[in-house]
Amino acid sequence: DSGVTQTPKHLITATGQRVTLRCSPRSGDLSVYWYQQSLDQGLQFLIQYYNGEERAKGNILERFSAQQFPDLHSELNLSSLELGDSALYFCASSVARTGPYGYTFGSGTRLTVV
Amino acid sequence: DQQVKQNSPSLSVQEGRISILNCDYTNSMFDYFLWYKKYPAEGPTFLISISSIKDKNEDGRFTVFLNKSAKHLSLHIVPSQPGDSAVYFCAATPYNTDKLIFGTGTRLQVFP
Numbered sequence: 001d002s003g004v005t006q007t008p009k010h011l012i013t014a015t016g017q018r019v020t021l022r023c024s025p026r027s028g029d030l031s032v033y034w035y036q037q038s039l040d041q042g043l044q045f046l047i048q049y050y051n052g053e054e055r056a057k058g059n060i061l062e063r064f065s066a067q068q069f070p071d072l073h074s075e076l077n078l079s080s081l082e083l084g085d086s087a088l089y090f091c092a093s094s095v096a097r098t099g100p101y102g103y104t105f106g107s108g109t110r111l112t113v114v
Numbered sequence: 115d116q117q118v119k120q121n122s123p124s125l126s127v128q129e130g131r132i133s134i135l136n137c138d139y140t141n142s143m144f145d146y147f148l149w150y151k152k153y154p155a156e157g158p159t160f161l162i163s164i165s166s167i168k169d170k171n172e173d174g175r176f177t178v179f180l181n182k183s184a185k186h187l188s189l190h191i192v193p194s195q196p197g198d199s200a201v202y203f204c205a206a207t208p209y210n211t212d213k214l215i216f217g218t219g220t221r222l223q224v225f226p
Contacts, residue, residue: 002157002159004157031212033212033213033214035216041218042116042118042120042203042216042217042218042219043158043203043205043214043216044216045213045214045215045216048212048213050212055212056211056212056213058213090157090158092157094212097212098146098207098211098212098213098214099146099207100146100148100163100164100165101160101163102148102150102160102163102205102207102214103160103214104160105150105157105158105159106157107155107156107157108156108157
């Protein structure tokens with residue numbers, strides 16, 4: 001158990017629908033990161049929140065949004081889902097700056113859009 | 115624009131031998147380089163890292179080498195064990211950011 005909790009582990013939904021992925025960071029970590037891993041792809045950075053505020057944005061589609069709540073948990077909202085959104089979505093957390101130790105990842109949410 | 119590249123999607127090595135996983139990068143403005151290991155149905159876990167000002171870092175059976183002039187890093191695992199079978203991701207942190215840029219991964223299989 002890495003200490004980063006992601007729910008649900010699996011999600012199957014239809015095209016056009018909206019889903020919410022949830023992440024609880026490791027205790028004490030202020031930064032939350034979201035990554036997407038599609039088939040045969042590396043992990044693509046989506047967005048980072050630090051202590052409730054957006055800090056960095058990557059290749060996140062306009063149909064996707066995220067937020068970090070006062071208790072530091074984060075949610076990633078995916079709307080108007082398309083088949084190509086099927087992927088593993090990872091959340092990670094860190095205390096502050098990334099530095100030499102990187103982040104701690106959760107076990108991911110596997111999203112299947114049918 | 116793939117700034118971090120792992121050109122070998124897979125590698126098969128006999129137990130006890132050395133495993134060498136390679137990674138190339140295109141951007142000189144990286145602060146740290148990291149290696150992550152991923153088992154199926156789990157998230158990536160941090161393995162070892164190296165600062166951009168160093169050329170070698172060692173931790174037990176794992177050694178990372180950085181060749182800045184060639185923009186190349188490698189992870190050596192000696193001796194390789196069956197439990198090392200996993201997907202290995204190379205990642206890099208640009209200066210003054212917290213994000214990690216990942217390669218596409220190399221699947222290592224260590225056979226008896």
